[in-house]
Amino acid sequence: MLDVSSLETLNSDHREIARLVYDTVLLLDSKDFSGWLHRCTDDFAYAVRSWSPELRAQITWLEHDRAGIENLVRHLPRHHTEPVLLTRHATVYRIEPDAERSEATAITALTIYQTQDDGGETSLFAVGRYYDRIIRTDDGWRLREREVELDTRSLGIGTQYPL
Amino acid sequence: MPRNAAQWDLKPQLPSTHFVDPLIYTSPLILHEEREKIFARTWVIACHESEVRDPHDYRTYRHPAGKNLFVVRGDDGTIRAFYNVCPHRGNTLLYEPAGNAKHLLCIFHAFAFDCRGECVTIPRGEEGYQDRIGKAEMGLRAVRTEVGFGGMVYVNLDDGAPALREFLGGALDDMLEALDTEPLEVFAFHRAIVPTNYKLWHDTNSEFYHDYLHYHNRETSLKQPGYFERRYTTFPNGHARVGDQVVKYEAYEGFKDRDLSFPGLVRNQWKMVDLFPGQTYNLRGSSLRIDTSIPISPVQTSIEFRGLGLRRDTPEERALRVRDYNSIWGPFGRNLHEDLLAVLGQGRALGRGQRYFLHAREEDNTIHDEIGMRQFYGEWSRWMGRPASAPLEVL
Ligand code: FES
Ligand SMILES: [Fe+2]
Numbered sequence: 094m095l096d097v098s099s100l101e102t103l104n105s106d107h108r109e110i111a112r113l114v115y116d117t118v119l120l121l122d123s124k125d126f127s128g129w130l131h132r133c134t135d136d137f138a139y140a141v142r143s144w145s146p147e148l149r150a151q152i153t154w155l156e157h158d159r160a161g162i163e164n165l166v167r168h169l170p171r172h173h174t175e176p177v178l179l180t181r182h183a184t185v186y187r188i189e190p191d192a193e194r195s196e197a198t199a200i201t202a203l204t205i206y207q208t209q210d211d212g213g214e215t216s217l218f219a220v221g222r223y224y225d226r227i228i229r230t231d232d233g234w235r236l237r238e239r240e241v242e243l244d245t246r247s248l249g250i251g252t253q254y255p256l
Numbered sequence: 257m258p259r260n261a262a263q264w265d266l267k268p269q270l271p272s273t274h275f276v277d278p279l280i281y282t283s284p285l286i287l288h289e290e291r292e293k294i295f296a297r298t299w300v301i302a303c304h305e306s307e308v309r310d311p312h313d314y315r316t317y318r319h320p321a322g323k324n325l326f327v328v329r330g331d332d333g334t335i336r337a338f339y340n341v342c343p344h345r346g347n348t349l350l351y352e353p354a355g356n357a358k359h360l361l362c363i364f365h366a367f368a369f370d371c372r373g374e375c376v377t378i379p380r381g382e383e384g385y386q387d388r389i390g391k392a393e394m395g396l397r398a399v400r401t402e403v404g405f406g407g408m409v410y411v412n413l414d415d416g417a418p419a420l421r422e423f424l425g426g427a428l429d430d431m432l433e434a435l436d437t438e439p440l441e442v443f444a445f446h447r448a449i450v451p452t453n454y455k456l457w458h459d460t461n462s463e464f465y466h467d468y469l470h471y472h473n474r475e476t477s478l479k480q481p482g483y484f485e486r487r488y489t490t491f492p493n494g495h496a497r498v499g500d501q502v503v504k505y506e507a508y509e510g511f512k513d514r515d516l517s518f519p520g521l522v523r524n525q526w527k528m529v530d531l532f533p534g535q536t537y538n539l540r541g542s543s544l545r546i547d548t549s550i551p552i553s554p555v556q557t558s559i560e561f562r563g564l565g566l567r568r569d570t571p572e573e574r575a576l577r578v579r580d581y582n583s584i585w586g587p588f589g590r591n592l593h594e595d596l597l598a599v600l601g602q603g604r605a606l607g608r609g610q611r612y613f614l615h616a617r618e619e620d621n622t623i624h625d626e627i628g629m630r631q632f633y634g635e636w637s638r639w640m641g642r643p644a645s646a647p648l649e650v651l
Contacts, residue, residue: 141588145445146352146353146354147307147315147353147354147445148307148354148442148443148444148445149354149355150443152443152444152445152446153575153578153582154444154446154582154586154587154588155582155586155588156575156578156579156582160510161510164509164510168471168508168509168510168590171471172471172472172590172593172594173469173593173594173597173598174593174597175593175597175600246446246447247446247447247448247449248446248448248587249448249449249450249596250448250450250593250596250597250600251448251586251587251588251589251592251593251596252587252588252593253588253590253593
């Protein structure tokens, strides 16, 4: 049985965790990758995967530790990328803290729109989910692991940006 | 000097093999002819044998000639291909892109077929068709199939076409040890629908002059020893091979040289072969990428990308190959996005001011020579009976 004070802690954990997920979305939308990585732990792990009905297997499209992601975003200016804006629409569906409330998992529904710089036409880029593992640190909740599970597999010419 | 309207329209003062008229990229009539004259008569890659590993495994394929096919492994282990069309009233037989089906059952009126294409059930057949039509007349349309050259499942709609080996004309011989020493396995598949002509994708695969587009290639390849010694070899039937290079992956900060390789391949070696009319074997160190282009319209193309490693890979080895593949390829890779961005840009300008496209570089068949594209369009012109530089003329 939860007493009132632990219920309040639980509620505030939920609020803070949801806020962390939404912050990462805002930061990614504005391409503030250092701000995004600031919300992640030093041992952060990031992956993009999708189930392939063609291969009847899960495919990994991107998998990096923190250093790998830092390297990826640092090199972005050296590459040619399509002049589009990616806008994420996220809804946190479920947050489940563990018994000690030192760690939690979160499932977030994700829709990513793509808006062309030229003319501003918006189209759907991808739908999927974030499966996050979040841990409590001295600085508050931080993202330890993010798996982007994409339903969409036809991604046009793709993208160089983390989703 | 800028050119006025008349000058812009002037044909280049070059041999007719050294430029093309972009009408070949936009004309619906030309695509219609390409489907009938080229795609319906040449060998194309439908899938890999590992996608139909077990008896009764199937995999669908949208054939570039405009036919829907499926590939199925029979109870005898043989891989066959058929139209994915019910002979009764044309329903799609297999709706899923892959699966396992003991009987191929049409959901509409329950005609059923076996893995060898024979019709095995017609519900209330005799009552309705009496002896006018029976199972013997209701078999599926079989499509010629050959499996090889890395376990790829090649199909050809033309029952009279020469055998696959003859068609390939030795183009893959230099890669055979890597491809056929032991079984391969697909670990990645994705399809990019790009608003461009399929030949523009093949052009990109057939020339290396565009390495300037890729930061990764400039650092790891173009600036490295051996790059300008890479030579093109052309083969009969429109195919071309690019000479090898040992790539220095570590020249890209944070990238690692490839720990894994393929049989007979030097570590970090890069081999590439372009096959007419729209397939590419791109073997780079630890992974093999296979492209197969499928025109949807003159200005829209579906490109299927497959990544392959060795079937016997341990999970750790496989993860390494996947990582290497994704670092440059896949929907989030460094190079593929740039290649696709360039053909997207060409596609956007189709019919919007473009004039002759140059295929005119001659550098003793070395890496920036455009002999690969010329080889393709020479073959294209033969099949089409039209010069690519003047496609309204009939040869
Ligand atoms: S269309 Fe297939 S059984 Fe009628
Ligand atoms: Fe390229």
